[in-house]
Amino acid sequence: MPDAVMLFAAGFGTRMGALTKDRPKPLIEVAGRPLLDHALDLTRGLSTRVVNAHYHADQILGHLQGRDVTVSVETPEILDTGGGLRHALPLLGDAPVFTLNTDAIWNGPNPLDLLQAAWDPGKMDALLLCVPIAQAVGRNAPGDFTLHPSGRLIRQGDLVYTGAQIVKTDLLHDMTQPAFSLNLLWNRMAQDDRLNGLTYPGKWCDVGHPDGIALAEGVLRDG
Template structure:
């Protein structure tokens, strides 16, 4: 089973406007706790935890100082999700890893526990946790995927990718670019029928924009 997790925290948070002028989005508070800490709570018990950082990375490093959590600082360029994950592999190891976005709040079972229970490396190269649009609080754009009867994911549909997954990382080395999205790897996995999905039964809130903070606190019943 995977025992390493990558938490994405390097982005500029431009949709947050003035809220990210002086601090990175993962340190914006929801219900009195930084978004990054909400995400880290979900990773308790995982042996290796890595947080990437770029924008105002010194604040991320200071926040995690003394916690035993590794920080993968991307400098001078931000590397996007695929490039960032590949850059962090020396800290994560060679086995499949969890990845988790830090700009979401969950109301329901621990998403990583669900992924762990459903992971089948014999038939999967990636397992993405998705939520129906109706339970994707604060989502402003259409869905990302549809789930086929055999568990494979196809592009377009009413399922929203939550930012939580288990993924094999070997395919990252075949991508020549330094900066690239994980979509590149997912596309290759889909072509071989090994991009799979799992539906989340709870609620998930996108906290990528300012109004998402209030929505998330409502989800947490604060």
């Protein structure tokens, strides 16, 4: 079973406006704690935890100093999700890994536990945790996927990708560009019917914009 996790924390957080002028989005506080710490809470018990950093990387490094977490600094350019994951593979190893976005708040079971229980490497190259739009607080866009009865994911639909998944990393080495999205990897997997999904039973809040902070604190209070 996967025992390593990559937490994405390198982005510019432009949708947060002035809140990210002088600090990275993962250090914005929700309910008195940085978003990054909320995400790290979900990863306890995993042997290898890697956080990537680019924008205000020094602040991410300082925040995590002394913790059992390794930082993968992307320089001089940011590498996007796929390039960032590939850049961190020397720290993560070659086995399938969890990846987790750091700009979300959860109310319900630990998403990584659910993914691990459902992971079947014999028929999956990636398992994405999705949430119905009705349970996606703060989401101001259409859904991303439809879940086929077989468990595979189809593009477009009423399910929102939560930013949590288990993914095999071998296809990353086939990508020629230094910076690229994990969407390119998922497209390859979907062609082989090996992109699978799982529905999250609780609530999930996108903290990608300033209003998301109050919404996320409401989600935590509800829990």
